[in-house]
Amino acid sequence: MRARTRRPTHPGSVIRLDYMEPLGLSVTALAERLGVSRKHMSGIVNERAGVTPDMALRLSRAFGTTPGLWLNMQQALDLFEAQRTPGGWEKVEALPGLSERAG
Template structure:
């Protein structure tokens, strides 16, 4: 029988944290990258500041710009979101359904 185990107590990094780490190596400013991505500077700053998630559309743009594909950015965002929701949503009254 498989059982789910509680993930690490360490929160996965928000994709914005990675962006903040890799931007200096590009030689471009945050504003320049936002323009290249076709998103507003404020939206980009909100992602870097971990105030907004990376949407699928932004993930596609980031994946193209950095050459790693949208899935990398989406997986990072999903891991971050899942870690938080597993701690914030009360599911104690929902039974686990098992195959008969």
Template sequence: MAILNTTGMQRKPTHPGEMLREDFLPDYGLTVPGVAESLGVSRQSVNELLRERRAVSPEMALRLARLFGNSLEFWLDVKRSVDLWIAAQSVEEEVDRIKPLHAA
């Protein structure tokens, strides 16, 4: 028997930039310039991601997965969770007005 999650997430999921800033960089002893160089991207790109002003693109997810030895899906799933939560918050009232269809 499945237990349905009908309440949804009550808080915004953790942004990938916050994970990098709070968990990955300190654990690996990395700096912004060091991460940028390792990833082959600009420091501005890394800074915008860390400040949660930039989303993780598929290309960046590939780079992060390679650098930290985890999966591409890890980074994209974190991004997807944030994107879906933001979308749900912005259209919540309109979605609530939609009447679900039932098969005949």
């Protein structure tokens, strides 16, 4: 698997640039529409918080997309960040015997 070099786009950026700005929506208006707090919506739009499965369902209903779109964007970003954060995961080795089973 090739390592990704460019940071994936945060879902909040997509919400802001592709939906809020063209539709003239404020954070407050979108938060009310989605049934979440303004603080929570602001965190996502300003890329300080991630998209949860619940939020993905809300966004998909509001924007006519799929929940998977939002969760896949978030997952790509989370994995990208995790790969660049030392946490001991890089020392883990494959369990013996698994390579023989894969073939």
